Amino acid sequence: MQKDIKSLEFDKIQDMLAEHAKSDLGRLKIRKLRLANKPYLVRQMLTETSEGVSVISHKGAFPITEYVDVRMSAVHAKKGGVLTPAQLKQTAKLLAMSRQVKQFIESFNIELAQGNTKPLSRLLEYTSVLSGELDIEKAIDRSIIADNEISDDASKELRDIRRNMKLMHDRIKTKLEHFTRSNSYSDILRERIYTMRDGRYVLPVKIEYLNKFPGIVHDKSKTGTTVFIEPQAILALDSELRELEIAERREIERILTVLSARIGEIEHDISMDVEIISDLDMISAKATLALRMDATMPIISEEKIIDIKAGRHPLIDPLKVVPITLTLGKNYKSLIITGPNTGGKTVTLKTVGLFLLMMKAGLFVPAESGTTLPIIRYIKSDIGDEQSIEQSLSTFSSHMTNIVSILKNADKDAICFLDELGAGTDPAEGAALGVSILEELAKRGALVMATTHYTELKKYALATDGVENASMEFNVETLSPTYKLRVGAIGRSNAFDISLRLGLDAAIIERAASHLDEDALEFDEVIGSIERDKDLAQRERDEALDLRLRMEDRERQLLDKLQDADKQAEAITAKAEAQAKKILEDAGIYADIIKEDLKEIYENAESRANSRGDDLRRIDEAKKNLRKVRQQTRLDEAQFKDVDIGNYKLHIAPSEPHKDTRESIRAEDLKAGDRVRVKSLDQIAVVVKAPRVSAHVTGNNDQYDPDIELQVGIMKLKKKLSDLSRIEGEKREGAPSKSSIRAKEVRNIKRNSGSTIMKDKRGSVRTEIDVRGLDLDEALRRVSKYVDDVYLSGLENVTIIHGRGTGILKQGISEYLKGSNVVDSFRRGGPGEGGDGVTVVSVKNE
Numbered sequence: 001m002q003k004d005i006k007s008l009e010f011d012k013i014q015d016m017l018a019e020h021a022k023s024d025l026g027r028l029k030i031r032k033l034r035l036a037n038k039p040y041l042v043r044q045m046l047t048e049t050s051e052g053v054s055v056i057s058h059k060g061a062f063p064i065t066e067y068v069d070v071r072m073s074a075v076h077a078k079k080g081g082v083l084t085p086a087q088l089k090q091t092a093k094l095l096a097m098s099r100q101v102k103q104f105i106e107s108f109n110i111e112l113a114q115g116n117t118k119p120l121s122r123l124l125e126y127t128s129v130l131s132g133e134l135d136i137e138k139a140i141d142r143s144i145i146a147d148n149e150i151s152d153d154a155s156k157e158l159r160d161i162r163r164n165m166k167l168m169h170d171r172i173k174t175k176l177e178h179f180t181r182s183n184s185y186s187d188i189l190r191e192r193i194y195t196m197r198d199g200r201y202v203l204p205v206k207i208e209y210l211n212k213f214p215g216i217v218h219d220k221s222k223t224g225t226t227v228f229i230e231p232q233a234i235l236a237l238d239s240e241l242r243e244l245e246i247a248e249r250r251e252i253e254r255i256l257t258v259l260s261a262r263i264g265e266i267e268h269d270i271s272m273d274v275e276i277i278s279d280l281d282m283i284s285a286k287a288t289l290a291l292r293m294d295a296t297m298p299i300i301s302e303e304k305i306i307d308i309k310a311g312r313h314p315l316i317d318p319l320k321v322v323p324i325t326l327t328l329g330k331n332y333k334s335l336i337i338t339g340p341n342t343g344g345k346t347v348t349l350k351t352v353g354l355f356l357l358m359m360k361a362g363l364f365v366p367a368e369s370g371t372t373l374p375i376i377r378y379i380k381s382d383i384g385d386e387q388s389i390e391q392s393l394s395t396f397s398s399h400m401t402n403i404v405s406i407l408k409n410a411d412k413d414a415i416c417f418l419d420e421l422g423a424g425t426d427p428a429e430g431a432a433l434g435v436s437i438l439e440e441l442a443k444r445g446a447l448v449m450a451t452t453h454y455t456e457l458k459k460y461a462l463a464t465d466g467v468e469n470a471s472m473e474f475n476v477e478t479l480s481p482t483y484k485l486r487v488g489a490i491g492r493s494n495a496f497d498i499s500l501r502l503g504l505d506a507a508i509i510e511r512a513a514s515h516l517d518e519d520a521l522e523f524d525e526v527i528g529s530i531e532r533d534k535d536l537a538q539r540e541r542d543e544a545l546d547l548r549l550r551m552e553d554r555e556r557q558l559l560d561k562l563q564d565a566d567k568q569a570e571a572i573t574a575k576a577e578a579q580a581k582k583i584l585e586d587a588g589i590y591a592d593i594i595k596e597d598l599k600e601i602y603e604n605a606e607s608r609a610n611s612r613g614d615d616l617r618r619i620d621e622a623k624k625n626l627r628k629v630r631q632q633t634r635l636d637e638a639q640f641k642d643v644d645i646g647n648y649k650l651h652i653a654p655s656e657p658h659k660d661t662r663e664s665i666r667a668e669d670l671k672a673g674d675r676v677r678v679k680s681l682d683q684i685a686v687v688v689k690a691p692r693v694s695a696h697v698t699g700n701n702d703q704y705d706p707d708i709e710l711q712v713g714i715m716k717l718k719k720k721l722s723d724l725s726r727i728e729g730e731k732r733e734g735a736p737s738k739s740s741i742r743a744k745e746v747r748n749i750k751r752n753s754g755s756t757i758m759k760d761k762r763g764s765v766r767t768e769i770d771v772r773g774l775d776l777d778e779a780l781r782r783v784s785k786y787v788d789d790v791y792l793s794g795l796e797n798v799t800i801i802h803g804r805g806t807g808i809l810k811q812g813i814s815e816y817l818k819g820s821n822v823v824d825s826f827r828r829g830g831p832g833e834g835g836d837g838v839t840v841v842s843v844k845n846e
Contacts, residue, residue, distance in 0.1 A: 045362020
């Protein structure tokens, strides 16, 4: 198997993969990469690579760096050994990396869940095992600064010892500086400095003063003229310093022992972390390689079918490689590839072999999405390194040795790659052997891909079921291969054509052709004819496909335009329906107001002794007003058919619609409150504001076409005068605001019934209303009702108390009063009236 891996160059794929690993352990695992034969294992590895691609694409590279295998250190600590600061630091780095990788992958999984995306599975199985021992990691980082440096913060005792050592060093240096600065010792000292010898502070004393300077000699210069003496004056201090140094070493040893013991307690977790991080390092390398090669995850075929779509050899420059597309195992199980030397036959064999090996290793393959590959246990190959094989017995023997080995394991769970089958011996015998070997492999059910130059093998493929020809395309014009694989095509040698274009005399080529037997010539001519017909058919097919694609694109464009038109129509319809809904809602409000007035008439009638005829006349007047509302808004008749008012049940029959005379209107005849028909909308509207007509315009109305402000239902709009026409039988009415409709209709009833309602209202309506503390909507509702009641009562001046506050109530009430048709004027309160906290209103009294 190792020989097959090397001949297919899978070892070079491992080299590429190792370049993307971050650690020695990761690279070691890649060198020992297992090739799985069980489908569930292959799926697991492909899923790991897929999840790795997703993580790297969205969050970047895994936070894995070079690290040391600390498993032996952890085992040593578990047995009671004391680890060095360097070993502890390396262990802390591994723990930190485990924690960071765990957080990195799990945080990405949370992001996937929040985005309703399929969560990770395999990578979470790895991270769930990672320890993430933060406490021990922090303890080591706090105690150890570098590989051989312990921090003062490792313990309180160590901090105190080192502080005392510093003080002792300072005292010793002070005494030494006394010697170096004093003139009394200038002749004795070689230099006015102090230095260290064997960890002791010493002074450089001239040899002739050796017996005159008390102290201990620790060293002598090379020339012998200077001795290095520790002065007697600092011996006691130096001894104390030595004791502190011993205490420091003991405390450091204690700290290392404690930290090592904690590492020993989690030896198993540390070993697992090392293993998991190396696995994740390899997965990261697989994912990175997949992204670099623009590779896709192959589909696992359960039926032993190879279906490669635009596959690219992973070891060839991506800018130069020519993709291949082929199938094997469905309609045929053997594929015989022919073509010129260096034309890409061997590369094709290796591409398919590499794809199969890569998938078994959990690697993506550089091919288009949808590429399908089976899991094949035995991947056997006989591929020579040289493209041109010498015709010698030793070469033939080598090929036969490989084929004998292949035939030992060849069965339905094998694929065989045979390069230059039958080469290396007599062509006739080699071709016969080749056919026999192909027949034996087919009998055993193995998949076969073989390359050859022999015509006999081409004929065998042409005449045998389950065997297919393929050829590598060759451009005779440029005398160079195109490296394109054409499945179903029978390759020609093109030897005569190439020789002729290279300048060989035509007569020689004719004589050479005469030496071929007639069958060979006819076969070659048939192949040429078939190839020409296939080329023509292919061109016609491509043209037909191109035409179909253009037609489909045109159809899509037309459908898009139709969909846009449908959307625009729906938008217009929706807008019209919304406007109609508003008009209907407004009409309902108007109808409710009139119903309330009818009930009010009935209630007042009950308290009076007047005849019932007067009440009925007033009710009839209200019924007419209700019909007007229905006609104006074109509401369904059912909404106005029955009206309950106390003991009365009114039936309001539909009235005849107004006839549009289409009579044009002159600007000077148009007044506020006039009802007109809008031609373009086919709707009844009320003039809100009449146009101003100057003297020079009068009489020249045909050329004067101003904008007229109108109200249709609750909508206000402007239309040209020319778009308006009179309505036969219409009298001038006020604009249909909620307050004006109610006030005007009730006013008509009031005039028909004398002053009874006015007297009743005047007696019940107060001269002021207090809306402080209410929100704006509630305040406006109460003010609207109050103003109507004031108008009916005949009161002229009333006060609305709204307070100062933020000014929202005051501003909202002012806007309402400006638009009321029953309000004559209003002003802020004066001194003694309440000032800015009130509004004084004057109501019309017609």
